[in-house]
Amino acid sequence: MRCVEREEFDFAFVDQVSPAFEGLRVIRHLVRYNLHTPFVVVARRMDALCYQQALAVGAVDYLEKPVSNREMNWLIDNYLGSSLTK
Numbered sequence: 001m002r003c004v005e006r007e008e009f010d011f012a013f014v015d016q017v018s019p020a021f022e023g024l025r026v027i028r029h030l031v032r033y034n035l036h037t038p039f040v041v042v043a044r045r046m047d048a049l050c051y052q053q054a055l056a057v058g059a060v061d062y063l064e065k066p067v068s069n070r071e072m073n074w075l076i077d078n079y080l081g082s083s084l085t086k
Helices: 002-006 023-033 048-056 069-080
Strands: 012-015 039-043 061-064
Touching (some): 002 023, 012 023, 023 048, 039 048
């Protein structure tokens, strides 16, 4: 979380970690310090409550593991408009 305070991020993937959604704490910190950083929550399994919480705090997507490199690159390219996937 200290990195979030010191650096700006173009995009972030946040691990849900557990059904208690400890990643929500990281997300709130990220939003506080990097308001315009798009982020995706990655979960071990789909959880409706965590999905709703993630979207409520600003997640652009909520994905179930495993997430392929291709899908990660597509998300980054889609939200940043970069040429990272080319």
